[in-house]
Amino acid sequence: MKKLKTEIGGVFKMSIHLLQKGRIGVVLAASVLIIIPAKAQDNVKKGAEVYEGTCIACHGENGKGEFPGVPDFTSSKGPLAKTDTVLLDHIIDGFQSPGSDMEMPALGGNEELKKQDIINVLAYIRKTFKVKK
Ligand code: HEC
Incomplete structure (x- = not known):
């Protein structure tokens, strides 16, 4: 032994x-x-919670938008054609395109969200709403 x-x-x-x-x-x-x-993986999972808590009201479960003026994430001409840098800025600071019916509120109107939450939710959006080719 x-x-x-x-x-x-x-x-x-x-x-x-x-x-x-x-x-x-x-x-x-x-x-x-x-x-x-x-x-x-973890980012996407946390991003799902952010999406369901804050973004889903306007962007919808299928990402196609619940109201006129909310863009369709699954459209090839939709916002997901833009780069992460641009989209992160637009989500964090808010965004309104010329002539649009409705604006994207800064942080989706949820001031509690931190930059990491936005990175996570963008990862979730990119993974979940596949852009049609
Ligand atoms: C009150 C409704 C509302 C909520 C809540 C909301 N959005 Fe938006 N979002 C919009 C509208 C409206 C637009 C389109 C604005 C435009 O093009 O003028 C938009 C646009 C966007 C875009 C595209 C920006 C671009 O550059 O084209 C992204 C990405 C986005 N939202 C992500 C999010 C995320 C992530 C959340 C949750 C944290 C969220 N939104 C919450 C209404 C909302």
């Missing part, structure tokens, strides 16, 4: 040694690869 313990200890020490010898880079890279998609 004592011998086994020493052997296990030896293997352990060897692993540590390998880690210190540059293997740590490989291990880190592998963890990053696992963590990044998990985080992106």
